[in-house]
Amino acid sequence: MSLLLQSSFVLLVGAFDFVCSVFGTRVDSALLLVILLSIVTGFLMTLVYRYASNQAAIRIEKDRIKANLLAVRVYRDELSVVAQSYGRVLSGTVRYLKYSLRPLLFSGIPLIILVVQADRYLGFEPLRTGQPFLVSVVSATASEKVAIHTPAGLEITAAPVHIADENKVVWRLSATKEGQYDVIIEADGQSFEKQVVASSRLTRLSQFRLQAPWWKRIWVSAEPALPRGSMIESIEVGYPFRYIDFAWMQWNWVWLLLVLSVASGFVFKWVLGVEI
Amino acid sequence: MESKQLLKTIYGATAVLLIVGTALFLWHTTKHRKWSGQQKLIILGIDGMDPQLLRRFMSEGKMPNFARLAQEGSFRELATSTPPQSPVAWSNLITGMNAGGHGIFDFIHRDPKTMELYFSTSRVTPAAHTIHIGNWTVPIGGGHAEQLRKGDAFWEILDRYGVPNSIFRIPANFPPVPVKGKTLSGMGTPDLRGTYGTFSFYTDDPSTEAGAVEGGQIIPVKVQNFQVQTELIGPDNSFRKNSPPATKSFRMTIDPLESLARISLDDQQFILREGEWSDWIHIRFEMVPFLASVDGICRFYLKQVHPRFQLYVSPINIDPANPALPISTPGDYSKALATDVGDFYTQGIAEDTKALSNGVLDDDEYLDEARTVLAEHRKIFDVELPQFKRGVFFFYFSSLDLNSHMFWRLMDPQHPAYDAALARKNGSVISDFYQQIDQVLGETLSHIDSQTTLLVLSDHGFAPYARSFNLNTWLLRNGYLRVLNRDASSSDGPFANVDWSRTRAYGLGLNGLYLNMQGREQHGIVPAGPPADALLREIKKKLLAIKDPENGFPVITRVDVAREVYQGPYSTSGPDLLVGYNRGYRAGWQSILGGLSPDILENNTNRWSGDHCMDPALVPGVLLSNRKIAVASPALTDIAPTILTEFGIPKSKGMMGHSIFYTDPKPGAGQ
Numbered sequence: 001m002s003l004l005l006q007s008s009f010v011l012l013v014g015a016f017d018f019v020c021s022v023f024g025t026r027v028d029s030a031l032l033l034v035i036l037l038s039i040v041t042g043f044l045m046t047l048v049y050r051y052a053s054n055q056a057a058i059r060i061e062k063d064r065i066k067a068n069l070l071a072v073r074v075y076r077d078e079l080s081v082v083a084q085s086y087g088r089v090l091s092g093t094v095r096y097l098k099y100s101l102r103p104l105l106f107s108g109i110p111l112i113i114l115v116v117q118a119d120r121y122l123g124f125e126p127l128r129t130g131q132p133f134l135v136s137v138v139s140a141t142a143s144e145k146v147a148i149h150t151p152a153g154l155e156i157t158a159a160p161v162h163i164a165d166e167n168k169v170v171w172r173l174s175a176t177k178e179g180q181y182d183v184i185i186e187a188d189g190q191s192f193e194k195q196v197v198a199s200s201r202l203t204r205l206s207q208f209r210l211q212a213p214w215w216k217r218i219w220v221s222a223e224p225a226l227p228r229g230s231m232i233e234s235i236e237v238g239y240p241f242r243y244i245d246f247a248w249m250q251w252n253w254v255w256l257l258l259v260l261s262v263a264s265g266f267v268f269k270w271v272l273g274v275e276i
Numbered sequence: 277m278e279s280k281q282l283l284k285t286i287y288g289a290t291a292v293l294l295i296v297g298t299a300l301f302l303w304h305t306t307k308h309r310k311w312s313g314q315q316k317l318i319i320l321g322i323d324g325m326d327p328q329l330l331r332r333f334m335s336e337g338k339m340p341n342f343a344r345l346a347q348e349g350s351f352r353e354l355a356t357s358t359p360p361q362s363p364v365a366w367s368n369l370i371t372g373m374n375a376g377g378h379g380i381f382d383f384i385h386r387d388p389k390t391m392e393l394y395f396s397t398s399r400v401t402p403a404a405h406t407i408h409i410g411n412w413t414v415p416i417g418g419g420h421a422e423q424l425r426k427g428d429a430f431w432e433i434l435d436r437y438g439v440p441n442s443i444f445r446i447p448a449n450f451p452p453v454p455v456k457g458k459t460l461s462g463m464g465t466p467d468l469r470g471t472y473g474t475f476s477f478y479t480d481d482p483s484t485e486a487g488a489v490e491g492g493q494i495i496p497v498k499v500q501n502f503q504v505q506t507e508l509i510g511p512d513n514s515f516r517k518n519s520p521p522a523t524k525s526f527r528m529t530i531d532p533l534e535s536l537a538r539i540s541l542d543d544q545q546f547i548l549r550e551g552e553w554s555d556w557i558h559i560r561f562e563m564v565p566f567l568a569s570v571d572g573i574c575r576f577y578l579k580q581v582h583p584r585f586q587l588y589v590s591p592i593n594i595d596p597a598n599p600a601l602p603i604s605t606p607g608d609y610s611k612a613l614a615t616d617v618g619d620f621y622t623q624g625i626a627e628d629t630k631a632l633s634n635g636v637l638d639d640d641e642y643l644d645e646a647r648t649v650l651a652e653h654r655k656i657f658d659v660e661l662p663q664f665k666r667g668v669f670f671f672y673f674s675s676l677d678l679n680s681h682m683f684w685r686l687m688d689p690q691h692p693a694y695d696a697a698l699a700r701k702n703g704s705v706i707s708d709f710y711q712q713i714d715q716v717l718g719e720t721l722s723h724i725d726s727q728t729t730l731l732v733l734s735d736h737g738f739a740p741y742a743r744s745f746n747l748n749t750w751l752l753r754n755g756y757l758r759v760l761n762r763d764a765s766s767s768d769g770p771f772a773n774v775d776w777s778r779t780r781a782y783g784l785g786l787n788g789l790y791l792n793m794q795g796r797e798q799h800g801i802v803p804a805g806p807p808a809d810a811l812l813r814e815i816k817k818k819l820l821a822i823k824d825p826e827n828g829f830p831v832i833t834r835v836d837v838a839r840e841v842y843q844g845p846y847s848t849s850g851p852d853l854l855v856g857y858n859r860g861y862r863a864g865w866q867s868i869l870g871g872l873s874p875d876i877l878e879n880n881t882n883r884w885s886g887d888h889c890m891d892p893a894l895v896p897g898v899l900l901s902n903r904k905i906a907v908a909s910p911a912l913t914d915i916a917p918t919i920l921t922e923f924g925i926p927k928s929k930g931m932m933g934h935s936i937f938y939t940d941p942k943p944g945a946g947q
Contacts, residue, residue, distance in 0.1 A: 132546065132547075132555070134538075134545055134546070134547060158536055158547045158548075158549050158552075159531070159534045159536055159549070160531070160534075161529060161530075161531045161534070161536055161537065161538045161547055162531050162532060162533075163502075163529050163538070164502070164532070165501065165503075170538050170545075170547060171547075172546070172547040238545055241543055
């Protein structure tokens with residue numbers, strides 16, 4: 001399972017990196033990527049629905065529901081007929097949902113993988129030069145002995161804030177030039193690297209480096225796990241959230257993907273003649 | 277009627293209609309013909325630039341660009357408005373009329389029927405009708421922001437004639453009048469709470485009194501386990517019953533040893549060291565969950581961490597990227613500008629002079645902010661000036677005015693608030709800001725070509741404000757104003773203790789004196805006509821006779837009867853007398869808002885130590901141009917006609933002055 005997941009991640013990362021290399025420098029690159037993803041998602045979801053569902057059964061079920069709704073209107077004076085028809089509409093809807101469940105199951109897992117990987121690119125913005133950002137380190141025990149070392153291109157702009165309650169130390173850094181850097185966190189004689197990206201283009205970001213097992217890491221981290229049993233539990237880089245301007249509103253990319261992929265799905269339904 | 281006759285009548289009527297229509301069309305197109313020229317007019321509006329200081333700094337070699345402009349072009353003193361207050365003065369410039377025409381008499385006006393005070397230039401009103409459902413209020417229709425200045429702004433007229441125009445931060449233009457050109461509102465633009473700026477100061481110092489102070493709010497906090505949990509106070513939530521203010525929680529985590537803290541607000545986290553300002557922080561106040569919210573921006577300043585926690589938060593400004601109230605034309609221009617230059621102060625008076633006056637910020641802390649404000653203005657200027665190709669470009673700078681108000685005391689050893697130690701450190705602040713404006717002029721001069729006219733002007737000059745004259749206390753002592761209880765304090769609100777049934781006159785605003793007139797004020801007792809005229813003459817004579825017992829100088833050098841100096845439909849809507857103080861004197865703070873002080877005259881030891889709300893003749897502004905100014909004594913009301921004349925547009929009805937470039941009305945300019 002893990003190998004399958006990793007393979008799909010590698011494939012997706014390759015595809016995303018290729019797309020980013022084509023239009024990653026554009027101001028609207030995030031919007032373009034969401035639109036592209038929405039078209040692909042809409043198309044694939046429609047195809048999956050077409051081949052994973054019982055199209056004939058769905059058609060019959062929808063016709064039955066329509067017939068019962070018509071019966072409600074035509075026999076509105078016959079209470080028993082109306083009640084019976086409502087009951088059939090209800091049971092028909094349950095059956096219709098059952099027919100839809102299979103394609104949803106088929107498309108759900110790939111969709112989650114897609115969203116998780118896309119979030120690396122679209123969830124946060126890379127740091128800009130001169131923009132202050134925070135690096136937070138959570139350790140297993142009291143955090144006085146944790147230190148940070150930065151490469152050329154990154155500078156520490158304030159002393160660390162120690163938050164004893166959370167075993168956390170927070171530094172404020174800033175990038176003097178664009179680049180992909182590794183900051184080194186030193187604790188208890190061990191040192192750990194954490195990637196930091198300062199860039200003006202759309203690129204892959206990893207907000208966290210964690211010690212947690214893979215099923216927890218896949219949601220927020222794109223870096224190898226911290227060594228098991230080490231003093232450091234997590235290292236976080238505070239990338240700013242990304243909001244995408246679309247239709248006079250600022251969108252979280254996931255909501256925008258949902259709306260646009262549903263819209264594109266309906267277009268492909270009509271083009272491919274799929275019964276939904 | 278026979279059919280032939282009927283046909284004749286129809287043909288005749290049609291012909292007449294055609295002729296009249298063609299004539300009307302020709303008249304309209306001639307009158308409002310679209311301008312297609314290439315000439316350019318750049319105006320730098322430098323609030324509070326004083327001719328005496330300018331001459332001094334030029335002679336000291338500190339302002340080479342101004343010296344060059346004065347030498348190669350013209351330099352005149354510019355007669356200011358009556359009274360010489362910025363909203364009045366800029367309205368004179370904008371409309372070419374005095375207060376009788378544009379209706380702005382002071383920063384503060386009053387409703388004579390209720391004696392409620394309001395800001396003179398704009399008003400934000402909530403929805404007129406609402407429905408209450410439990411604790412919620414549903415507005416029927418929207419509220420709106422209303423511009424209270426009357427008369428056409430010169431750029432509205434330019435717009436009608438197709439002259440491109442860009443007007444940045446001009447005072448008394450909130451909400452901005454609807455035009456095609458780019459405008460950004462300036463002085464008069466409120467913060468998100470609808471005030472001229474309300475800062476917040478969070479502290480655990482028990483010796484600091486909590487509550488509202490002028491221009492701000494002191495909020496007590498507790499530091500527990502190195503954490504502070506508190507709230508930002510936002511705009512009133514008109515969706516809730518009784519409109520309580522919307523709030524936003526935030527948390528600060530203090531390092532146990534070092535002087536710094538992490539601040540967490542929504543999904544934002546940032547670290548501040550002691551003595552450090554944050555960048556602009558975006559805040560969204562939720563009015564109705566998921567349905568309505570209001571965006572603002574503010575800056576945090578961590579004043580002290582140990583031993584006492586002190587955090588200053590600037591007034592919450594309207595977010596230019598998502599403005600809750602209109603601050604620009606086109607409406608989305610402020611967003612485009614924020615994308616180009618980053619977030620910026622949108623509040624009309626950006627420098628937090630009240631925080632300095634109240635001791636919440638010290639001189640250096642205030643100066644950090646004041647320098648940021650000017651840097652932001654220069655950034656906008658640097659982006660916009662190169663884009664200007666033809667028509668009119670106006671840009672306003674506030675720095676000289678506000679910093680002359682706050683730092684005159686360190687430049688003038690005679691001032692009661694002079695401090696030699698502070699003067700050694702910050703005694704050159706005013707000169708430094710003048711030199712920055714000289715740099716702005718240098719940049720502008722590099723954009724001047726043979727088709728460009730340049731005007732550099734200020735609305736008024738400056739003078740020391742060493743002594744306060746408490747007009748209402750003087751009126752009380754002289755029997756014109758009566759109180760209900762002589763021992764009551766005036767902290768209950770404006771005029772709270774005034775006995776209107778026996779009061780004949782009251783002071784309000786920086787230069788205004790009003791009679792308690794029958795038929796105008798709710799409890800007016802002075803009959804209009806000869807009794808009122810006699811009373812005005814009596815008060816005027818007594819005011820002009822006042823001498824400062826400390827030095828024997830006259831306190832007031834000029835008193836104008838409003839209806840004698842104002843022209844236009846609003847000439848009787850404002851004060852009845854306009855009090856012009858001598859250089860060094862000004863109305864006391866309490867008197868401005870209708871309050872009473874123990875003494876008639878007192879030393880001004882406040883950091884607000886320079887002023888201009890005096891006798892207009894003593895505080896003229898400046899006018900410089902790269903062309904020869906033909907008029908010997910130009911006035912602010914000449915500027916709008918000058919601008920229009922440059923583009924061949926006749927001045928509007930009510931405009932008082934004429935072009936400064938011609939001694940006689942320019943032929944064909946329709947003067």
